[in-house]
Amino acid sequence: MNDLLFSQLSTLVAASVLLFGILLVWRRSLLAYIKVFQWQSTMLTILFAIVAYFGNDPKLYWIGVLLFFLKVIFIPRLLQRFLVQIDVEREVAPYINTATSLVLTGVMVLLAQAMTNPLIRLITLPTRNGLPFAVALIFIGLFVIITRKKAFTQVLGFLVMENGIAMLAVLGTFGIPLIVELGVFLDLLMGFLVMQVFVYQIQGTFESIDVSKLNQLRY
Amino acid sequence: MMIVFHFSLLLSPPLLAALLTYLVRDYRRWVGWSNTILSLISLGAALGFVIRVLVDRHIPTWGLQLDGLGLQDIFRVDGLSALLLICVTTISTLTLVLSPGLGKKDDFSDRPLRQYYISMNLLIAALLLATVANNVGVMWVALEATTIFSAFLIPFKLTKASVEASWKYILINSVGIALAFVGTVLTYFDFVAIAGEADNALNWSVLIATAPRLQPEILKLAFVFLLIGYGTKAGIAPMHTWKPDAYGESPTPLGAMMSSALFAVAMYAILRWKAVVDTAIGHHYTDTLLLILGVFSLGVAAFSAVQTRHYKRMLAYSSVEHTGLICLGFALGAPGLFAALLHLLNHTLAKSFMFFVVGRIEDRYGSNAIDRVRGLGKTMPWTSGLFTAGLLALIGLPPFGLFTSEFALFRAGFSLHHPWLMVVSLTLLAIIFVAFINHLNHMLYGLTPAGVAIGETGNWQLVPLFLCIGSLVILGLTLPTPIALLLNQIVTTIAS
Numbered sequence: 001m002n003d004l005l006f007s008q009l010s011t012l013v014a015a016s017v018l019l020f021g022i023l024l025v026w027r028r029s030l031l032a033y034i035k036v037f038q039w040q041s042t043m044l045t046i047l048f049a050i051v052a053y054f055g056n057d058p059k060l061y062w063i064g065v066l067l068f069f070l071k072v073i074f075i076p077r078l079l080q081r082f083l084v085q086i087d088v089e090r091e092v093a094p095y096i097n098t099a100t101s102l103v104l105t106g107v108m109v110l111l112a113q114a115m116t117n118p119l120i121r122l123i124t125l126p127t128r129n130g131l132p133f134a135v136a137l138i139f140i141g142l143f144v145i146i147t148r149k150k151a152f153t154q155v156l157g158f159l160v161m162e163n164g165i166a167m168l169a170v171l172g173t174f175g176i177p178l179i180v181e182l183g184v185f186l187d188l189l190m191g192f193l194v195m196q197v198f199v200y201q202i203q204g205t206f207e208s209i210d211v212s213k214l215n216q217l218r219y
Numbered sequence: 220m221m222i223v224f225h226f227s228l229l230l231s232p233p234l235l236a237a238l239l240t241y242l243v244r245d246y247r248r249w250v251g252w253s254n255t256i257l258s259l260i261s262l263g264a265a266l267g268f269v270i271r272v273l274v275d276r277h278i279p280t281w282g283l284q285l286d287g288l289g290l291q292d293i294f295r296v297d298g299l300s301a302l303l304l305i306c307v308t309t310i311s312t313l314t315l316v317l318s319p320g321l322g323k324k325d326d327f328s329d330r331p332l333r334q335y336y337i338s339m340n341l342l343i344a345a346l347l348l349a350t351v352a353n354n355v356g357v358m359w360v361a362l363e364a365t366t367i368f369s370a371f372l373i374p375f376k377l378t379k380a381s382v383e384a385s386w387k388y389i390l391i392n393s394v395g396i397a398l399a400f401v402g403t404v405l406t407y408f409d410f411v412a413i414a415g416e417a418d419n420a421l422n423w424s425v426l427i428a429t430a431p432r433l434q435p436e437i438l439k440l441a442f443v444f445l446l447i448g449y450g451t452k453a454g455i456a457p458m459h460t461w462k463p464d465a466y467g468e469s470p471t472p473l474g475a476m477m478s479s480a481l482f483a484v485a486m487y488a489i490l491r492w493k494a495v496v497d498t499a500i501g502h503h504y505t506d507t508l509l510l511i512l513g514v515f516s517l518g519v520a521a522f523s524a525v526q527t528r529h530y531k532r533m534l535a536y537s538s539v540e541h542t543g544l545i546c547l548g549f550a551l552g553a554p555g556l557f558a559a560l561l562h563l564l565n566h567t568l569a570k571s572f573m574f575f576v577v578g579r580i581e582d583r584y585g586s587n588a589i590d591r592v593r594g595l596g597k598t599m600p601w602t603s604g605l606f607t608a609g610l611l612a613l614i615g616l617p618p619f620g621l622f623t624s625e626f627a628l629f630r631a632g633f634s635l636h637h638p639w640l641m642v643v644s645l646t647l648l649a650i651i652f653v654a655f656i657n658h659l660n661h662m663l664y665g666l667t668p669a670g671v672a673i674g675e676t677g678n679w680q681l682v683p684l685f686l687c688i689g690s691l692v693i694l695g696l697t698l699p700t701p702i703a704l705l706l707n708q709i710v711t712t713i714a715s
Contacts, residue, residue, distance in 0.1 A: 118436050123412045138401065145394060151386065158393060165400055172408035177418050179290055180356030184400070187363040191393055194367050198389060201374060201382045214383040217464045 006054035007126040010171065013047045014130030017167055018109070021140045021160050025101045028090050033156045034079045037163075041071035044163055048170055051127065055174045063181055067166070070185060075159065075192060079152075082196060086203055088150070092210065095147045105140055112136035127171040134171055137164030151199045151209040158195070162188055222281045225271075226294050229264035229304070230347055232257040233311070237340035246320060246329040246336070254336055255315040261347065262312050265304035272301045273704055280353070280424075291419045295353035298708040302560065303350045303487050306567045310480040311343040314472045316683055317575050331375060335470075342368040342476060349484050356421040358488060359396070359403055362452060365481055366392040375470040384461075384468035391461040392451060399448020399488075405441035406495070409433045423491055430498035439504060442496045446489060446508060453485035455512050455546060456519035459539045463523070466535035467587060471578025474531065475571035478538050483567050486545055493549060494713045502552075509550035510637075514644060516543030521650040529587045530580070533658055534573055537613050540651055541566045544628060547644065551631045553714040557706050558627035564702070565620035565694055572687040573609040576602060579680070580662075584671055589658050593665035598673050601681055603663055608688050610659050614652050620694030 020040035024033060045068045052060035096104070112135035120128045141161025145154045169176050176184075203209050236254040243250050271279050282292035296304065318339070320332040327335075342365055349361035366389060373385035403421070410420045413432055419425050451458040466474050493505045520540035527533045541562070548559025579602050584592050595603040612619035625648075632641040667673060675681070693699070 115440070119440070122434055122436065123408075125412070138397075142394065145390065154390060158390070158397075161394065161397055165397060165404065168401060169404045169407075172404060173411045174416065176356060176404060176407055177354070177421055179293070180354065180360065180421060183357060183360030187360055187367070190367045191363070191389075194370055195389060195393075198370070198382070198386050201377065202386060205377065205379050205382045211386070214386060216380055217383055217387075217467065 002054065003126045006050070007129060009050050009054075010047065010127045011129045011133075013043055013050060014127075014133040014167060014171060017043045017047065017163065018133040018137050018140075021137045021164070022102070022105055024144060024156065024160055025105050025140060026098060028098070030083055030088060030090065030150070030152055031080075033153065034076050034083070037079075037156055037159055038072055038076045040160065040163055041067065041076075044167060045072065047130075047167065051170050051174055054126070057174055059178060060170070060175045063175060063178075066185055070189060071159070071163070078192075078196065079156075082152070082199070086152075086199075086209060088152070088209060092149055094149060101143070101147065104143065108139040108143065109133075109136040112139060125172070125174075127174075130171045131168065134164050134168035137161070137167060140164070149210050149212045151202050151211050154211065155192070155195050155199065159192070222279050225264060225267060225279065226281055226351065229261055229268070229308075229351065230344065232260045233340040233344040233347065237337045237344070240333055240336040240340070243333075246332040248321060251315075251318060251320045251332075251336065254340060255312070255318075255321070258308070258312045258315045258343070261343075262308040265301070265308040268296045268304055269301045269701070269705065272296065272298050272708070273701060282353075292353050292422055292424065293357065294351045295422075295424060296351055298705055298712060299487065299490070299560075300350050302564065302705055302709060303483060304347065306483045306564060307343070307346045307350060307480045310476065310567060310571050311346075313571060313575075313683060313687070314339070314476055317475075317578075317680055318472050319470070322677060335372065335375060338368045338371045339472070339476070342372070342481075346480055346484050350487065353422045353424060354419075355403055355423055355426065355491065356407075358491070359400055362399075362449070362484065362488060363393075363396045365484070366396060366452070369469075369473060369477055369481065372473040373465060373469045375473070378468075381468040384464040388461045388465040391458075395448050395451025395458060397448070398444050398451070402441040402444030402446075402448060402492070405437055405444065406433075409437040409441070412437075423495070426495050427498055430495050433499045435500045438496050438499050442492060442505060443508070445492045446505075446512070449485050449488040449492070450512065453482055453489065453542055454535075454539055455542050456516040456539055459516070459519065459542070462538060463527075463529075463532040463535040466538070467529055467531040471574055471581070474534075474578075475574035478534065478574060479567040479571040482538065482542070482570075483563055486542070486549075486563060490549060490713065506550040509546045510640065513543045513546030513550065514640060514647075516540070516546065517644055517647040521647040521654070524651045524654040527654075527658075528589055530589050530592065530658065530662065531574075531577060531587050533589070533655070534570070534577065534613075537651070537655070538570060540648070541570070541613075544625065544644075547632065547640075548628045551628070551635055551637070553710050554631035554634065555628060556714050557710050558624050558631055560706050560709060561698075561702075562621065562624035562628060565624050565691065568687055568691055568694075569609060569612045569619070569621060572684060572691070573606075573613060575680075575684060576605045576609055579677070580606065584668070589661055591668065592662045594663075594667035596663045598667045598671060599675055601675050601678075605681070605684055605688060607659060607663065610655055612688070612691055614655055615648065618695040619691045621691075623695055623698070 023036045048064035113132040116132045141157050144157030236257045278297045280292050280295045283290040345361045345364040352358040370389040374381040454462040520536045523536045545559045548555045615621050615625045
């Protein structure tokens with residue numbers, strides 16, 4: 001009974017994390033991206049709490065708290081402050097239009113399902129049904145990084161991809177060893193800060209954060 | 220207790236150097252020099268580890284027994300780590316000796332210099348940590364940190380081109396290394412499904428002991444992610460696209476670090492994982508993947524080398540070429556592995572040497588374009604001699620070390636019945652050979668452009684460079700016994 005509830009709850013929350021990822025493909029306003037990321041991270045925190053509770057792993061609560069502070073409060077706040085400073089509101093026409101992007105997203109979800117199917121059959125964890133969603137979210141993050149023109153959106157794509165990986169780790173293994181987890185958080189934080197510095201530098205030297213203008217280096 | 224001391228002698232000097240530079244508010248020349256001296260301590264410690272591994276024949280390991288943190292046996296230096304430690308510490312000492320801000324006059328102001336020394340030392344510390352970490356998760360964390368620290372260094376001179384290069388660098392590498400993390404998680408997931416949750420499960424020594432029981436399907440998938448991930452960091456084609464941009468635009472010492480030490484550590488990560496996967500499912504799967512990527516890298520390098528118009532980017536394509544060769548070596552059994560590791564050592568020395576030589580040329584001509592550099596032979600006689608020697612070494616001509624290792628590599632390939640593959644690879648190498656000689660001719664001869672001064676400056680910097688090329692010749696003429704012993708020991712542990 002408990003296992004069934006655990007399985008259903010974790011699958012439900014994992015699906016909602018993926019849903020916020022798909023919203024990122026759909027929306028065009030940069031402010032909406034931040035909100036989407038914030039909500040997605042909130043759902044991810046809830047997922048950590050669920051796994052911690054049913055999986056009897058108190059360590060995961062702490063990781064969840066850290067995740068909450070980093071991804072729900074700190075990073076969105078920095079992103080918002082940044083938006084005010086660069087004064088850009090919308091993503092310009094991406095390389096692939098929204099309708100096609102959404103169809104491709106659907107294909108990626110199916111692909112993730114096909115890819116994880118053999119794994120799901122091999123293991124008995126109650127959380128296994130959420131794994132395809134995690135892999136799909138990683139694909140969506142990659143897709144956003146590749147197809148969007150604003151450096152800002154690429155950073156969000158990266159953050160969403162990180163969320164996908166965190167979800168994969170918590171669903172598949174109930175949390176990786178703490179030392180690695182802490183290192184990952186530290187790297188994510190530093191990586192994010194460095195990327196932000198670079199977005200400022202792009203803004204400063206190119207007077208735009210449109211990465212399609214970054215095309216000087218050839219041969 | 221002795222082991223802790225030894226590990227801290229290795230890891231703390233770069234951290235101390237970064238701290239010292241941070242604490243002294245304005246950059247001073249003595250800070251730069253003390254950084255160099257501190258790096259010698261690391262180099263000594265690395266040599267000490269080689270002695271421990273070779274003479275005492277044991278594997279220094281250290282860790283903490285704390286529940287829930289996963290710190291058991293967190294540091295471990297076997298033969299492979301010792302070899303990499305030598306590569307990393309030698310290059311970091313060389314880099315710090317030839318860094319800006321040590322001579323009397325420099326056109327750099329204090330602030331960028333201070334930032335340079337802090338980031339460079341943190342980069343070195345991260346590379347050393349990645350090499351001694353037993354826990355593959357910690358290895359990942361350290362490698363990701365190298366991306367961050369090195370990205371800080373690329374826009375040393377803030378221009379459009381350098382900002383573009385660093386953005387591409389950090390984005391492509393962060394995504395790549397994130398995929399390597401997916402691979403790591405998948406393996407852990409496999410481990411947990413078999414043996415239950417364990418704090419030390421990500422330790423390489425534990426992984427390789429458990430490997431025969433792991434699920435092949437999951438491991439195969441994990442290895443693809445790991446190969447793409449660490450392959451991005453190493454610049455295996457088609458994940459190499461950041462390489463020419465980053466090498467072309469980064470300041471010389473960073474180019475030297477990235478192309479030699481950082482590259483070597485990324486290949487090291489691939490080799491560690493290959494060993495785990497091979498133990499579980501046999502070597503055919505990983506060998507096939509590496510052979511495909513290796514030949515593809517050679518192809519990409521050959522065609523890009525013909526097209527390139529910048530000499531620093533030319534070095535980047537040469538890097539892609541050698542990445543391809545080392546991938547081939549990894550996939551060619553025990554003799555191939557021996558050759559590949561020797562090649563890794565030679566390449567580390569040759570490529571960092573070349574970056575410093577090229578840095579001198581760039582300083583003089585003020586341009587990175589091959590078209591702008593004419594009459595190098597007259598303008599800077601010593602430097603042009605070193606440049607020619609280095610380029611010939613990179614092409615793989617005798618009497619330099621890279622010739623020996625490439626020869627051994629191809630012999631391994633032919634003896635393992637991959638004649639067609641080897642013929643294709645040799646053809647691609649020939650294309651690279653012609654392209655490089657062509658570029659070299661263009662740069663050496665002709666009339667020096669107006670406004671470029673004639674004669675050498677900064678002569679003391681030539682001394683370490685001559686030492687480098689001298690060592691390459693020695694490695695080409697003979698294989699020193701300690702290196703042969705070390706390589707044999709690695710091959711028996713990794714390839715068995």
